[in-house]
Amino acid sequence: MKPGEKLLNEAGLTIHENHIADSHGFTLLEGITVVTNRRTKIFNFCFFLLPAIVLYTLFFIRPLLQGINYSLTDWNGIVPEIPFTIDQDQFENEIVPKLKSKQGRQYLKQFYVLTEDGSGYRLKNWIESNNQIRALTNSERNQIKKLLKSAGVSAIKFVGFENYRQMFRSDERFLPRFQKRYFYNEFQDLPTTISKQEFRDYLLKNLKNASEIKFVNTCYQLDSKGQTYHLKTVLTATEDTQLRQILSESYFQTTLIPGVVGFTLFFTVFNVIFSNLLALMLALALDTKIRSQNILRSVFFFPNVLSLVIVAFIWSFVFRLILPPLTGIAVWLGSPQLAPYALLMVTVWQGCGWLMVIYLAGLQTIPAHIIEVAAIDGANWWQRFVKITVPLLLPAFTVCIFFSLANSLKTFDIIMTLTQGGPGYATTPIVLDIYYNAFRDNLYGYATAKAVFLCLIIMMVTGIQLFFMKRKEVEL
Amino acid sequence: MFRGKLVSWSLLTLLIGLLISNTILAVAPIRLNFFFYKQEISNQLKEMTTEFTKLNPNIVIDLEMIPNDSMAVLRSRMASGQAPDIIQLQSYAAVFEFAKAGWLQDLTKEAVIAKVVNSTKTAVTYRGKVYALPMDVAGIGIIYNKDIFNKYGLKPPTTFKELQNVCTVLKQNKVIPFASMFKVNWSVGHFLSMVHTTLAGEKVLPWIEAMNSGKASFADPVDVRQVFRLLDFYKANSHPNAAEYDWNEQQAAFAKGEAAMMVQGLWSYGAAIETNPKLNCGFIPFPCNDNPKDTKLFADVDSTLALSATASPEKQKAAKLFLEWLSTPQAIKLWVEKCKLVPTFKGADVKSMDAPFQDLVSYLNSGKTNPWAFSMYPVSVWEDATKNGAQEYLFGTKTPQQIIKYFDETWRKAVK
Numbered sequence A: 001m002k003p004g005e006k007l008l009n010e011a012g013l014t015i016h017e018n019h020i021a022d023s024h025g026f027t028l029l030e031g032i033t034v035v036t037n038r039r040t041k042i043f044n045f046c047f048f049l050l051p052a053i054v055l056y057t058l059f060f061i062r063p064l065l066q067g068i069n070y071s072l073t074d075w076n077g078i079v080p081e082i083p084f085t086i087d088q089d090q091f092e093n094e095i096v097p098k099l100k101s102k103q104g105r106q107y108l109k110q111f112y113v114l115t116e117d118g119s120g121y122r123l124k125n126w127i128e129s130n131n132q133i134r135a136l137t138n139s140e141r142n143q144i145k146k147l148l149k150s151a152g153v154s155a156i157k158f159v160g161f162e163n164y165r166q167m168f169r170s171d172e173r174f175l176p177r178f179q180k181r182y183f184y185n186e187f188q189d190l191p192t193t194i195s196k197q198e199f200r201d202y203l204l205k206n207l208k209n210a211s212e213i214k215f216v217n218t219c220y221q222l223d224s225k226g227q228t229y230h231l232k233t234v235l236t237a238t239e240d241t242q243l244r245q246i247l248s249e250s251y252f253q254t255t256l257i258p259g260v261v262g263f264t265l266f267f268t269v270f271n272v273i274f275s276n277l278l279a280l281m282l283a284l285a286l287d288t289k290i291r292s293q294n295i296l297r298s299v300f301f302f303p304n305v306l307s308l309v310i311v312a313f314i315w316s317f318v319f320r321l322i323l324p325p326l327t328g329i330a331v332w333l334g335s336p337q338l339a340p341y342a343l344l345m346v347t348v349w350q351g352c353g354w355l356m357v358i359y360l361a362g363l364q365t366i367p368a369h370i371i372e373v374a375a376i377d378g379a380n381w382w383q384r385f386v387k388i389t390v391p392l393l394l395p396a397f398t399v400c401i402f403f404s405l406a407n408s409l410k411t412f413d414i415i416m417t418l419t420q421g422g423p424g425y426a427t428t429p430i431v432l433d434i435y436y437n438a439f440r441d442n443l444y445g446y447a448t449a450k451a452v453f454l455c456l457i458i459m460m461v462t463g464i465q466l467f468f469m470k471r472k473e474v475e476l
Numbered sequence B: 001m002f003r004g005k006l007v008s009w010s011l012l013t014l015l016i017g018l019l020i021s022n023t024i025l026a027v028a029p030i031r032l033n034f035f036f037y038k039q040e041i042s043n044q045l046k047e048m049t050t051e052f053t054k055l056n057p058n059i060v061i062d063l064e065m066i067p068n069d070s071m072a073v074l075r076s077r078m079a080s081g082q083a084p085d086i087i088q089l090q091s092y093a094a095v096f097e098f099a100k101a102g103w104l105q106d107l108t109k110e111a112v113i114a115k116v117v118n119s120t121k122t123a124v125t126y127r128g129k130v131y132a133l134p135m136d137v138a139g140i141g142i143i144y145n146k147d148i149f150n151k152y153g154l155k156p157p158t159t160f161k162e163l164q165n166v167c168t169v170l171k172q173n174k175v176i177p178f179a180s181m182f183k184v185n186w187s188v189g190h191f192l193s194m195v196h197t198t199l200a201g202e203k204v205l206p207w208i209e210a211m212n213s214g215k216a217s218f219a220d221p222v223d224v225r226q227v228f229r230l231l232d233f234y235k236a237n238s239h240p241n242a243a244e245y246d247w248n249e250q251q252a253a254f255a256k257g258e259a260a261m262m263v264q265g266l267w268s269y270g271a272a273i274e275t276n277p278k279l280n281c282g283f284i285p286f287p288c289n290d291n292p293k294d295t296k297l298f299a300d301v302d303s304t305l306a307l308s309a310t311a312s313p314e315k316q317k318a319a320k321l322f323l324e325w326l327s328t329p330q331a332i333k334l335w336v337e338k339c340k341l342v343p344t345f346k347g348a349d350v351k352s353m354d355a356p357f358q359d360l361v362s363y364l365n366s367g368k369t370n371p372w373a374f375s376m377y378p379v380s381v382w383e384d385a386t387k388n389g390a391q392e393y394l395f396g397t398k399t400p401q402q403i404i405k406y407f408d409e410t411w412r413k414a415v416k
Helices: A003-010 A038-071 A088-098 A102-111 A138-150 A162-169 A196-206 A210-219 A237-250 A259-287 A293-305 A308-327 A339-365 A368-376 A381-409 A413-418 A430-439 A444-472 B002-025 B039-055 B070-079 B093-101 B118-124 B146-151 B160-172 B185-212 B224-236 B247-255 B267-275 B313-326 B329-337 B355-366 B379-394 B400-415
Strands: A085-087 A112-114 A120-123 A126-129 A132-135 A177-182 A193-195 A220-222 A228-231 A252-257 B030-036 B059-065 B086-090 B136-145 B176-178 B259-265 B281-284 B297-301 B303-307
Touching (some): A038 A444, A102 A138, A196 A210, A196 A252, A259 A293, A259 A381, A308 A339, A308 A413, A339 A381, A339 A413, A368 A381, A381 A444, A413 A430, A430 A444, A430 B070, B030 B070, B039 B059, B039 B329, B059 B313, B070 B093, B093 B379, B118 B297, B136 B185, B160 B224, B185 B224, B185 B297, B185 B379, B185 B400, B247 B259, B247 B267, B259 B267, B303 B313, B313 B329
Parallel strands (some): B030 B059, B030 B086, B176 B259
Antiparallel strands (some): A085 A120, A193 A228, A220 A228, B086 B303, B136 B259, B136 B297
């Protein structure tokens, strides 16, 4: 039985396959062929499909192409399209001679005038015509732009794939990479004690030279318990400087710095897992017939309704005043190690209500009699869940995972309000990095390249996810 | 009924006639768009512009405040060709950036520029031309609580050693020496740049030039060891949870007297005094070494006013009239008393300002100041390498060497 028919059956209606199209010719039920005539098809195309395509091209394809275009330039975001000032020498000796037509030359000279002090030519933004002062019109600007372009002057330089190259080669903040984390820097006092394990792993292993190892071993001696190394009490001046040098060069641990991409991946993976798990658990709990289920559903959905400013306010309050006495950890959002997890917590809290609603809807489409039959056959709760509920819930999984994947790859708001990507760069996802590059560092072209990269990644990841999950879905 | 109709018709014609004659006869005022970011003076600015309109009835100034990301908004505004007529800009880098792109009017020959204290003009001079009117001078240093200092018999320190003693005494008495905020990066960024500049002293301007030509390093003009020792010192004498503190918590801690000092710009004083009106404060430079002569205040021009070069000629004229009016005693009085900002005009009367401002003015008058080097750093060096760098050092994720390397690289990329 097809799902639509089942619905109607339950509603006490019987239907004949041929009469399922409504008066306008729309297909009411999936899987049942409906004869729509040509005219309605054309009507539908002109009034519904065509505007959608036009809007899609206008607001998605065009900006995307424009973005790709910008990502190949070095535009910094503030240089105007036509230069306001041009050096005298450049204007007279390079630009003007290159213009072939006399008309063009005159046209340009009409708008660029030599400044009083003779430092260069300046664009006249306001001109007098017919005894009225008016601003330059768009067509005049375009004409100037065209003329300057033909003389080889444009405000924005084309740099090819330089931005992309830079993104993967020389951007220290972007990709994950190994970094030495030093425990001692030459400005500090020498550490008086070092634990045995650290001494072995982070110092001795990094020393290549046998004499250095010997020297360090004479300076630091293992105590009677055999757990910690203690610094010799008396050091000569030369010993002191040598030890300082050795420690500042070789006392380190190699750690992986996630970088912007690493943080985004970390955030995405854990957010998808945790928010879906929690949402599913909530949905399963609320699908049973407990009394307060409606209230509880609203309660769990509520964080989604809250404005982000309020969310940030609530949570910064929680992190500062409530969690420290409960957990004994004083610093949450200000700690580079903990802040990513703290942010994850907030995002899961805020996002799972929405996913829960989708899972709930999915659960309610599973007919109770199938589960009852399984129960009569002797399947226990876990078997029923794995063999019946999960396969039938797959469409909901597809939607939820798609939704959380795409959303966590482009998280911005919560992080911007809670940590601004800090401390340092520890919690900066790609989108925030793009924002910083574009609006803070004046690197529009570069930031656009990153945005294009992100767009491709999102398309790819969600595409793969949809492809595999759609294949697994079963229909009832 | 007929009469009623007649009356209503005649009324209507009268109304329309009035409307038409009004629009034809009355001279439409010139409307100037004033873009600013200092949210703490938004009401005060409104008062000032109304005063100005009283004197010049045909000019109306529309205020527009963009407190966060003002630069981003301004850039997008200019990119779309709608530059505001009067623009409040941060000194140095911001002015230079827009001047370089050609958005700002050359004000070198304006009369009002001559009325400004000479030393403030470097902040607005790009390639020998003045592109903005310096409006207020601000300082970053230690704002200290005089009552707490008196209670423990402490004197405002003039050397690093004295500062260390002050901190030890305060700690012994269970007072936190510094109210600090490490959660947000700008304050520690100020600290790093301040320490670096103070230690570099006279060498800082040549150093910036050398950096711009790609021939120098962060480490060159200073004893790097001292720079990072000071950061360690600052962290060690702050609240243990300062990593979680934001501006509000910092102000609260200082205003309540939990902490005796805070390293901040004098703009914070307003917030602190609002929380606790009984606060008795002083303002001193942060001593970075043991030579009292090197202890100079980190003070410079903060905000400036620039005029759009793309505005219509009559608007440009009106905007210049406004700048001219700002230099009158009446405007300066409003600026000082209402906005509580230190003016840059020669001989301005600042006697009515609170004690910390008097301290600032006395440092300015005696010339014991260092310029705000961070305003001269390229934008990405200041925003990323300095601010985030300072935070990364404080949280132990990077060593001084790594921070210096990143600082130098970012600068090299920015000037390439």
